[in-house]
Structures are given as C-alpha cells and as structure tokens.
Amino acid sequence: MPTRRLGRRLALIGLLATPLSAQEAGAPMSAIDWLSDSVAAPLPLPATPAEPAVTPTRPTAPITVSPLDAAQGRPDAIGILSPAVTGLPADLWGASRAEDIARRIRAERAETLPALQALLYIMLLAEIAPPRDASADGRSVFLARVDKLLEMGALDQAGALLERAGLDDAEIFRRRFDVALLVGEEQPLCETMSDMPGLSPTFQARIFCLARAGDWTGAELLLGTGSVLGLIGEDQAELFARFLDTELFEGEPPLPRPVQPTPLTFRLYEAIGEPIPTNGLPLAFAHADLREDNGWKARIEAGERLARTGAVSDNQLLGLYTEREPAASGGVWTRVAAIQALQAALDDDDTEAAAEALARAWSALTATRVEVPIARVYGPRLHAMGLPGEAAQIAFRMALLSDGYESAARSGTPDTPLDRLLAGVAQGDVAGLAAPDARAAAVLDGFRATRAPARLASLVEGNRLGEAILRALALFDEGVDGNLDQVTDALALLRAVGLEDTARRAALEYLILDRRG
Known part of the structure; x- marks a missing residue:
C-alpha cells in the first residue's frame, strides 16, 4: 500500500476511538425518529487558554436568517391545493388549537381504506388558514402534515410542501434535505448549505456535501475535526471513512447494519456498496427500490408497499406489473402473471379469457391489498364486457371501487343482498334496502x-x-x-x-x- 494511503488509513482508523456524542447515541429529536440531524445551531467558538473549556452542543432550535415569504412567516398556512380545488373551507381549522390539530394528524393511520387516505391527502396538502391560537409557533401543524406525508411514503407531496416553506428553519430544512437524499436529488440543497452559513450544517451533512462537490480533502479534514470534538461517533466515523475512500477498506468485513438508519446513513451505505434492504424500514425508504437500476422484483414489492398508502399512482403500479415477462413463479410472480393474463385478455377483447384470468388476478391482488389501484384502472372496462358467472360479480365490485362507481351501480343488475346494498350506497340511496350482516x-x-x-x-x-x-x-x-x-x-x-x-x-x-x- 503506498505510504500516503497507509498514512490516511491510520489517520482515519484513529478517529474511530473518539467518544460517541450525545446526539448520535440516541435517536434524532423529531416526531419522525429517522430524520437526519442535518442542521443545528452554530457551534460556540473555541475557548481561550484563560477561559474554562466549552463543551460543544448541538441544539436544534430554529435559525432565522430571513422571513418566510410563502405564508408571511406562518408555514401552517402553506399548501399546494387551493380551496377551489379541495372543496374544503379556507378556515377549516376554525377555533382549534394548533397542538390539537397536530396531535390528531399524527394519530392518523398511514395505511387505511383508499377513500380515507384520499381525504387525508387533501387535508395535508390544502391551503388552510393557520390555527388562531396566539401561542402557536406557526409551524407545528405544517410539520405534522409533512411528517405524516413522510410516514405515508409520499415524498413528492412532502417535497412540494417543503419547497414552499423557505430555507430558514432548521426543522423544515432537515426534512427537505432528507427528502432530497431519499430521491437522490441532494446536490442543490448541498449548494444551499454552502451558500447559507446561517443554516449551520452539521459535520455529517457538510462532509457528505463536500464529497459530493469533489472536495475530498476538505471532507477528510472535517471528519477528523468532527471526531475530535466528539460530534461524530465511532460508527459514523468508520462509515464516513469508507465513504471517502472505499479502496482503503477493501477486504474488510461489511459494517454492521444499523437498526434505524437516517436517510443520510442509508445513502452512505448505498455509496460504499453495502445497500440496506428497505423491507422493515419506514415506507419513505422504499422509493430507493423504485429506481431503474434495481431488480424488477424489488421494484414491484416497493411499488406495492407504496400503493397501499397511495404514494404511487395506479398506472405506476400497473406499469411495474406489466413491464416484462416474469422469470419465475410463486410469490410476486403469481401476481405479475395474473395481471398480465388479464391485460392480454382485455387487449384481445376475449370475454372467456378475461373471466378466467379475473378470478386469479382478484385473488392475487387481495392477498397483497392493492385491489383498489388496479380496480380503478380495469374495473369499468371489465364491468362493461358482460362477463359470465363469478367473474361478473368481481367485475361489478371492481367497478364500484373505481371513479365510475355511481355509473356502474346504475348500469348493474345486482343479484345478491350485498350487491344490492352496494348499488344503493354507490348512488346515495339506501331506502328499502336490507343489511345481510x-x-x-x-x-x-x-x-x-x-x-x-x-x-x-x-x-x-x-x-x-x-x-x-x-x-x-x-x-x-x-x-x-x-x-x-x-x-x-x-x-x-x-x-x-x-x-x-x-x-x-x-x-x-x-x-x-x-x-x-
């Protein structure tokens, strides 16, 4: 090994004996406990010899350098859907306290019935007057909305809200940086951190961004400084050392896999060639598996996870199922084969083949709870084909799960008590109907x-x-x-x-x- 590389390796390994900082030892301070701590208050200046030593601290208080222009300093008012689009009143929160609204938003389930999800999305993205209570900090409801979108895996929607909130608040910026990390678009925000010292990026974020900009020497020097100050723990120091020079650690065993990685840690493991599987991680991480360079199976499974919270479109999920011919059988390939058989029958306008394929497809979709996205695509057309037997009932119910549910109810001929009730509910008229259970x-x-x-x-x-x-x-x-x-x-x-x-x-x-x- 060349002398320079040997010296660098010894220096980097020497960093690994530094103590773990308080922040790295515990979970980041956030309602979403996997967020990166990408910005913090500025560190105090080093003490002079005549003064007592100063212990570095990393509070996460907001840093104000310029007013928010999107909502006159009140992020709670920010939205991307106007009242004219949502149909919700602009004063929806009325007399509610910000604390109560935020608590209720955080309590909502991420995976629920698609109709309830759709309404929740609207409320999270709507332009609504902020709560009236004077004690509100102007962002508590906004952060709860963003955090719920992140929990649901809705990175595009969360990113759109965050972009409107400006760049001067640490808690807002750290979420924006994490969304960028998860979708692989962090370079503009790295440049922002470089241009706005008031954001005070943490050592980890600055090291990452310096490396992204090609300043490897600066990144290594900052890694040493952060480790000496106790602001980068042993596990993070070793991870960054491998990130900055992977060749130095060739032949070394893989690093232990973190139980609760932040988006930054997730990206670093990916960069050193030790990607962390997203199964079992928060849903937002599943977007990494949707990238074209990942295996088809991983992309389908990620698409299904995200479809269950409405975080990917119906056509995106269908596109994953029909991308190519399945190379195996069982598990996810059973669903792929069933959907492709149904698509082929529809392409050929083959009623008999469609009826045969539909039962298999419906069973496969039910097993993974993604019936509604596919029903919205196929339901009306299948219902209009006049399929025989059991397939007719499945097609009718799929049509009722689509946007054309009312039209399907009017044109159908339900022959069971439940189907008659379904038709009545779809039309908003349940007079004279009986309940079968x-x-x-x-x-x-x-x-x-x-x-x-x-x-x-x-x-x-x-x-x-x-x-x-x-x-x-x-x-x-x-x-x-x-x-x-x-x-x-x-x-x-x-x-x-x-x-x-x-x-x-x-x-x-x-x-x-x-x-x-």
Whole structure:
C-alpha cells in the first residue's frame, strides 16, 4: 500500500476511538425518529487558554436568517391545493388549537381504506388558514402534515410542501434535505448549505456535501475535526471513512447494519456498496427500490408497499406489473402473471379469457391489498364486457371501487343482498334496502343518519370542523377492526358535513374489501 494511503488509513482508523456524542447515541429529536440531524445551531467558538473549556452542543432550535415569504412567516398556512380545488373551507381549522390539530394528524393511520387516505391527502396538502391560537409557533401543524406525508411514503407531496416553506428553519430544512437524499436529488440543497452559513450544517451533512462537490480533502479534514470534538461517533466515523475512500477498506468485513438508519446513513451505505434492504424500514425508504437500476422484483414489492398508502399512482403500479415477462413463479410472480393474463385478455377483447384470468388476478391482488389501484384502472372496462358467472360479480365490485362507481351501480343488475346494498350506497340511496350482516347494518345506519353523531357534534358546533373530520377518519379506522358503532358515526359525520363522495367510497371499500386484522 503506498505510504500516503497507509498514512490516511491510520489517520482515519484513529478517529474511530473518539467518544460517541450525545446526539448520535440516541435517536434524532423529531416526531419522525429517522430524520437526519442535518442542521443545528452554530457551534460556540473555541475557548481561550484563560477561559474554562466549552463543551460543544448541538441544539436544534430554529435559525432565522430571513422571513418566510410563502405564508408571511406562518408555514401552517402553506399548501399546494387551493380551496377551489379541495372543496374544503379556507378556515377549516376554525377555533382549534394548533397542538390539537397536530396531535390528531399524527394519530392518523398511514395505511387505511383508499377513500380515507384520499381525504387525508387533501387535508395535508390544502391551503388552510393557520390555527388562531396566539401561542402557536406557526409551524407545528405544517410539520405534522409533512411528517405524516413522510410516514405515508409520499415524498413528492412532502417535497412540494417543503419547497414552499423557505430555507430558514432548521426543522423544515432537515426534512427537505432528507427528502432530497431519499430521491437522490441532494446536490442543490448541498449548494444551499454552502451558500447559507446561517443554516449551520452539521459535520455529517457538510462532509457528505463536500464529497459530493469533489472536495475530498476538505471532507477528510472535517471528519477528523468532527471526531475530535466528539460530534461524530465511532460508527459514523468508520462509515464516513469508507465513504471517502472505499479502496482503503477493501477486504474488510461489511459494517454492521444499523437498526434505524437516517436517510443520510442509508445513502452512505448505498455509496460504499453495502445497500440496506428497505423491507422493515419506514415506507419513505422504499422509493430507493423504485429506481431503474434495481431488480424488477424489488421494484414491484416497493411499488406495492407504496400503493397501499397511495404514494404511487395506479398506472405506476400497473406499469411495474406489466413491464416484462416474469422469470419465475410463486410469490410476486403469481401476481405479475395474473395481471398480465388479464391485460392480454382485455387487449384481445376475449370475454372467456378475461373471466378466467379475473378470478386469479382478484385473488392475487387481495392477498397483497392493492385491489383498489388496479380496480380503478380495469374495473369499468371489465364491468362493461358482460362477463359470465363469478367473474361478473368481481367485475361489478371492481367497478364500484373505481371513479365510475355511481355509473356502474346504475348500469348493474345486482343479484345478491350485498350487491344490492352496494348499488344503493354507490348512488346515495339506501331506502328499502336490507343489511345481510352486522357490517352492512353499520353502513346502513350511517347513511340513514340525519345529523352529525353526538360524539362529534360538539367539535362541529364549536367551529372545529377540521378536527371533527380527522376524528371521523380515526373512528372509521378503529371501526374496521370491529367496533361497528364507530363506522356508523364516521359515515354520518362525513355525510353531515358534505363529504358525500368520501362517505360513499369508504362505505363501498369497507363492504367489498376485508381489512380486518
């Protein structure tokens, strides 16, 4: 090994004996506990010999260098969907406290019925007047919205909100930097950190960005400084050492895999040729598997995970299923083969083949809980084909799960009590219909209610409509697991406040899909 490389290796390895800093020893301080700590308050100046030593600290208080221009310093007001698009009132939060809104947003489930997800997305992305309480910091609801989008794996949507929030707040910037890391577009933000010292990037972020800019010497010097100051722990120091010069560690055993990697750690492992599998990681990391250079199987499985929270489009999922011929059988390939057989039958307008393929495809989609995205694509066309037997019922229900649910209900000829109820729900008219089971009875009760339920009425009457809707979404989720009264109350509230489309879609999905357990 050349003398220069040997010296660099000894220097880098020597860094690994430094103590682990308090921040690196624990989880980052955030509601989303996998966020990178990419920015912090500036470090204090080194003490002079006549003064007592100063212990470096890394608080995460906001750093204000310029006013936010998107919402006059109130990120809570930022949105990308106007009231004209969402149909929600601009004063949706009304008299609610910011703390209560943020808490309810964080309590919502990421994976739920698609109709409830769609409404939640709208509320997270809507332009809404900020809460009125004077004690609000102007960003607590905004951060809760962004964090929920990150939890759902909706990186594009989270990124769009963050871009409108400016660059002067540490908690906002760190989320924006992490989104950029997860989608592989961090270079512009690295340049921003270089141009705006007030952001005070941490050593880890600065080392990464210096290396991205080709300043390897500067990155190595900063790694040494950060390690000496105790701001980079042993595990991070070794990871950065390999990142800065992978060849120095050829033949060394792989690094231990972190249990809870941040996006920055995830990218560094990827860069040194030791990618961390995304299964078991937070959903936002699954986007890394969607890249074209990954294996087809990994991309399909990532697409399915993200489809269950609405974080990828219907056509994107279908495109993954139909990309090429399956090379194996079993597992994911069973779903691929079933969907491709159904697509081929539709391409040939072959009713018999479509009927045969549909049962297999529906079973495969149900097993992985991605029925609705594919139903929205295929449902209306399959229903219009006039398929025979069991396939006709599946096609009818798929059409009811699509955007054309009301048209499908009018044109169908349901021949079971449940299908007749489904047709009535789709048209918003359940008069004279009977409930074949307790779950159906809960839906009927919700559609027959004439006012908001008692448990939610006080929120509506107290000018806290947004909170009432969020609570209704949570009630419906809990009701899916067995508390039928909650399903009834959630549907009654949605209809009472004018969210008829969501109520119908949610009821149809609840009755058609089995999401218990």
